[in-house]
Amino acid sequence: MSAVRQSGTGVFSMNGREWSLLVACLLAVVIFSVASPHYANPGNAVTVLRNSVELLLIGLGMTLLLAMGGIDVSIGIVMGLAAIAIGRILGADGSPFVALVAGPLVGALLGCVTAAVVVLGRVPAIVGTLGLLGVYRTAVFALLGGQWLSGLPSSLTDLLATTVLGIPVPALVIALAYLIVWLALRRTPYGLHLLAIGNSEEKARLSGIPLIKVRFMTFVISGVLTGIAATFYVATYRNVEMSIGSTSALDAIAAVILGGTSILGGRCSLLGTVLGVLLLRILQNGLLLIGVPSLWQPVVTGVLIIGVLGFEAASNRLPLTRFQRARA
Amino acid sequence: MTAPFLVARNIAKRFGALTALADVDLEIRPGEVLALLGDNGAGKSTFIKVLAGAHPPSDGELLIEGKAVAFASPKDAAASGIATIFQELALSENLSIAENVFLGRELKRSIFGIPFLKRAEMRQRVDSLLQELDAHISDPEAPVGSLSGGQRQAVAICRALNLNARLVIMDEPTAALAVAETRKVLALTRRLAGRGCAVVLISHNISEVFEVADRIVVFRRGRKVAERLAAETNHEEVVSLITGAHPDVRALEKTN
Amino acid sequence: MLSQLRKVLAASALSLVAATAAHAADKHKVAFVPQLIGIPYFNAMEAGGNRAAKDLGVDFVYSGPVDTNPVDQLQIVQNLIDQGVEAVSVSVLDASSIAPVVESAKAKGIKLFTSDSDAPDSGRAVYVAQATDEGLGTTIIDELVKRVGEDATIGIVSGEATASNLNAWIGFMQKEAAAKYPKLKLLAPQFAGGTAERAAQISGDLMAANPDIKAIIAVASSTCPGVAQAIETAGKIGSVIGTGYCSPNTARSYLKSGAFGFTVLWDPEQLGYLTVWAGKQLIDGKSFEAENKIAGLDKPATYDAAKGILLLGPPAVFTKDNVDKFNF
Numbered sequence: 001m002s003a004v005r006q007s008g009t010g011v012f013s014m015n016g017r018e019w020s021l022l023v024a025c026l027l028a029v030v031i032f033s034v035a036s037p038h039y040a041n042p043g044n045a046v047t048v049l050r051n052s053v054e055l056l057l058i059g060l061g062m063t064l065l066l067a068m069g070g071i072d073v074s075i076g077i078v079m080g081l082a083a084i085a086i087g088r089i090l091g092a093d094g095s096p097f098v099a100l101v102a103g104p105l106v107g108a109l110l111g112c113v114t115a116a117v118v119v120l121g122r123v124p125a126i127v128g129t130l131g132l133l134g135v136y137r138t139a140v141f142a143l144l145g146g147q148w149l150s151g152l153p154s155s156l157t158d159l160l161a162t163t164v165l166g167i168p169v170p171a172l173v174i175a176l177a178y179l180i181v182w183l184a185l186r187r188t189p190y191g192l193h194l195l196a197i198g199n200s201e202e203k204a205r206l207s208g209i210p211l212i213k214v215r216f217m218t219f220v221i222s223g224v225l226t227g228i229a230a231t232f233y234v235a236t237y238r239n240v241e242m243s244i245g246s247t248s249a250l251d252a253i254a255a256v257i258l259g260g261t262s263i264l265g266g267r268c269s270l271l272g273t274v275l276g277v278l279l280l281r282i283l284q285n286g287l288l289l290i291g292v293p294s295l296w297q298p299v300v301t302g303v304l305i306i307g308v309l310g311f312e313a314a315s316n317r318l319p320l321t322r323f324q325r326a327r328a
Numbered sequence: 329m330t331a332p333f334l335v336a337r338n339i340a341k342r343f344g345a346l347t348a349l350a351d352v353d354l355e356i357r358p359g360e361v362l363a364l365l366g367d368n369g370a371g372k373s374t375f376i377k378v379l380a381g382a383h384p385p386s387d388g389e390l391l392i393e394g395k396a397v398a399f400a401s402p403k404d405a406a407a408s409g410i411a412t413i414f415q416e417l418a419l420s421e422n423l424s425i426a427e428n429v430f431l432g433r434e435l436k437r438s439i440f441g442i443p444f445l446k447r448a449e450m451r452q453r454v455d456s457l458l459q460e461l462d463a464h465i466s467d468p469e470a471p472v473g474s475l476s477g478g479q480r481q482a483v484a485i486c487r488a489l490n491l492n493a494r495l496v497i498m499d500e501p502t503a504a505l506a507v508a509e510t511r512k513v514l515a516l517t518r519r520l521a522g523r524g525c526a527v528v529l530i531s532h533n534i535s536e537v538f539e540v541a542d543r544i545v546v547f548r549r550g551r552k553v554a555e556r557l558a559a560e561t562n563h564e565e566v567v568s569l570i571t572g573a574h575p576d577v578r579a580l581e582k583t584n
Numbered sequence: 585m586l587s588q589l590r591k592v593l594a595a596s597a598l599s600l601v602a603a604t605a606a607h608a609a610d611k612h613k614v615a616f617v618p619q620l621i622g623i624p625y626f627n628a629m630e631a632g633g634n635r636a637a638k639d640l641g642v643d644f645v646y647s648g649p650v651d652t653n654p655v656d657q658l659q660i661v662q663n664l665i666d667q668g669v670e671a672v673s674v675s676v677l678d679a680s681s682i683a684p685v686v687e688s689a690k691a692k693g694i695k696l697f698t699s700d701s702d703a704p705d706s707g708r709a710v711y712v713a714q715a716t717d718e719g720l721g722t723t724i725i726d727e728l729v730k731r732v733g734e735d736a737t738i739g740i741v742s743g744e745a746t747a748s749n750l751n752a753w754i755g756f757m758q759k760e761a762a763a764k765y766p767k768l769k770l771l772a773p774q775f776a777g778g779t780a781e782r783a784a785q786i787s788g789d790l791m792a793a794n795p796d797i798k799a800i801i802a803v804a805s806s807t808c809p810g811v812a813q814a815i816e817t818a819g820k821i822g823s824v825i826g827t828g829y830c831s832p833n834t835a836r837s838y839l840k841s842g843a844f845g846f847t848v849l850w851d852p853e854q855l856g857y858l859t860v861w862a863g864k865q866l867i868d869g870k871s872f873e874a875e876n877k878i879a880g881l882d883k884p885a886t887y888d889a890a891k892g893i894l895l896l897g898p899p900a901v902f903t904k905d906n907v908d909k910f911n912f
């Protein structure tokens with residue numbers, strides 16, 4: 001049995017899963033274009049990309065966390081708290097530039113809180129972040145006082161709606177975030193350490209890796225990315241509702257796993273995450289346009305995840321457990 | 329006789345109520361292969377984990393070249409020139425050979441204060457190490473998880489060599505190996521000692537031990553019960569020391 | 585830890601009740617226990633209750649849980665009963681567990697009734713209702729037809745598919761459309777869950793899939809900002825009217841921008857007034873008329889003796905012209 005090679009040789013080098021996802025995306029686009037006269041137009045393509053921004057940013061961070069053998073189920077609410085900070089600044093007619101800094105800053109701070117609980121407190125990530133999910137939710141509630149921030153001024157929206165060298169700012173930010181995370185993962189000692197920890201924390205410890213530092217840093221990076229996601233959220237929807245981000249963590253985890261990152265850690269694909277997010281969003285958009293009620297969309301994505309993972313497990317291409325690989 | 333590289337004094341290790349090690353005194357000398365023998369659960373792995381900085385001792389002290397040291401982590405021990413090949417190998421199956429050999433001590437260059445890996449240099453260094461070991465690995469970029477047991481052992485030894493270690497500790501390196509691979513690893517231990525390295529080897533195979541060891545130490549129930557020069561003992565005596573049938577061991581265990 | 589904190593807070597809320605109840609023992613006392621304190625909706629009910637208390641010469645006690653915890657709410661109700669508050673009204677959190685409390689109130693001769701949220705089989709004295717499902721469903725369709733005409737396509741964006749009240753409202757919309765406006769085309773309802781993000785995405789997709797769409801109804805209050813935002817982003821202000829069951833505070837900026845033409849809900853201030861009036865009526869042993877003209881209310885309250893429901897009247901319609909008069 002041959003082990004699966006990390007896709008790591010180039011920024012966009014592709015492995016089998018990534019090709020499958022790309023083909024699936026293209027196939028979906030073709031089918032939707034045939035099925036609905038309103039599907040294939042530039043406006044709709046922009047809509048799909050626009051709808052993907054927050055999940056892409058959160059997904060990149062979640063990829064690192066899962067690759068490390070961690071997880072953060074509270075991350076959607078972290079986005080909510082960062083959004084509240086941004087919303088409050090905008091609501092008080094504050095400078096959009098201050099608002100721009102607030103998102104990543106609050107994200108980083110909450111990343112530190114999560115890391116303090118999970119890493120320093122030695123609580124398993126799923127347990128710790130589940131606990132924090134409750135705490136953060138209550139904080140959202142307390143901060144909003146049962147009332148949404150609605151109809152926020154459009155200063156931040158206008159700022160982020162601009163283009164640089166003809167490229168829309170959101171696309172630029174995503175590209176930059178991808179590149180930075182990719183470099184960190186594949187070109188720095190941090191990335192190696194993260195993957196080693198994901199493979200086996202004990203072995204990583206015996207190899208002399210600074211476990212705490214690496215794990216702490218990863219939660220902070222995920223927090224910063226989520227804070228940036230919050231900035232785009234507020235700029236787009238100009239609104240912070242009580243239930244903000246309640247589905248983001250699970251959506252991100254779904255996209256990341258779909259992208260080929262192992263839920264057990266040690267193996268990840270950033271490009272796969274990007275394609276996973278795009279596939280989810282293409283399906284959500286396209287299914288509605290061809291008249292499938294939104295009620296059925298979670299079913300379609302659920303079946304897709306089970307199908308892809310099930311197929312790969314059956315055909316033994318997915319290293320479902322590292323024990324399988326260890327026996328190779 | 330050369331001065332010892334490392335001296336262990338009264339080392340004890342307790343896991344809760346369980347005493348895994350008690351009162352272990354040992355000297356480890358450069359250029360010498362020291363074999364640790366003992367039944368399963370005798371405390372051999374625990375002892376070398378203390379030497380490797382993976383477990384802090386509950387009691388006793390370690391001296392390196394006469395100076396007391398306290399290791400907080402395997403990194404500290406590595407910095408003092410101790411390289412350990414753990415029984416469970418501690419290799420990351422998902423990383424490549426070069427990545428494993430350098431893991432935790434990567435070669436890097438700083439760009440705008442950010443450390444980037446010197447990947448080409450690490451590759452080259454590992455290629456020459458593998459050549460030196462006469463290890464045949466077709467694809468050095470392949471994840472270690474896809475290698476055979478002997479190949480993995482070679483990677484772990486590469487890791488130790490790369491550290492320029494003064495003391496190399498190997499915990500049952502040949503346990504999972506085929507005959508030809510075992511030969512290679514044994515030859516390698518001698519070569520390490522020949523370079524002036526101190527080598528500690530744990531093995532269950534007594535004839536193998538006699539082949540390479542200069543000195544033999546026997547552990548029983550967490551205690552060091554005997555120490556012999558390989559030239560001055562034989563297969564039967566070592567077996568009786570391990571099983572506890574030897575009169576010396578009986579006498580010792582009666583007094584305790 | 586969190587639940588402990590909650591208990592402490594609930595306990596302090598109780599002692600607060602005790603303090604206010606002990607004070608001014610001369611007047612009749614009417615209490616209202618909301619689902620949750622500190623949110624604008626119930627604040628508005630409290631304000632209405634206070635206004636009624638002043639007009640009618642009773643003492644108004646307002647106390648409720650700090651979290652939507654049914655057990656805390658029951659404790660507060662029980663405490664009010666023990667203190668001998670003569671009429672206690674509750675916006676019920678858990679309809680199945682309130683019956684024993686009603687029993688203990690009856691045993692002490694205390695009038696226990698429901699307001700805002702009912703427990704129909706509990707034996708409560710009366711239910712003070714804000715609006716009927718039918719009223720809400722038909723009002724929004726009638727108001728829409730006034731604005732876009734009968735020959736129109738209309739989208740519906742709801743929240744969770746499992747919310748029975750939302751589904752009831754949609755049911756009455758469809759009934760009204762079928763009965764009165766045969767040419768009106770109501771699209772199948774879409775379900776956005778709880779987030780504005782998803783509601784905006786679905787609304788955008790609905791507009792893309794149905795270029796002739798004239799209006800979108802936000803059924804769940806959580807979908808209001810998303811629907812409005814999507815209309816603004818698509819540049820469809822003026823050609824697509826947004827509406828829904830949205831509070832004035834949530835909809836204010838959208839009503840003013842034109843993304844929303846109107847919203848439909850009831851006025852909780854009036855509901856609070858009616859609640860205290862009903863409590864006074866019960867204490868005085870007076871029965872309700874089929875139609876009750878009340879000096880402090882805009883419209884007469886109707887009483888359904890068979891169901892024991894005192895109804896505030898038809899729902900309120902909020903537009904850009906009257907929205908600033910409300911704060912909830």
Ligand SMILES: Nc1ncnc2c1ncn2[C@@H]1O[C@H](COP(=O)(O)OP(=O)(O)O)[C@@H](O)[C@H]1O
Nearest residue numbers: 343346348366367368369370371372373374375
């Ligand atoms: N981390 C640990 N926690 C608790 N007990 C341990 C641990 N490591 C080893 N032991 C116990 O210590 C004793 C010695 O184990 P070990 O050193 O692995 O023996 P050996 O390598 O000689 O076979 C055994 O009883 C083992 O169960």
Ligand SMILES: [Mg+2]
Nearest residue numbers: 372373415499
């Ligand atoms: Mg062992």
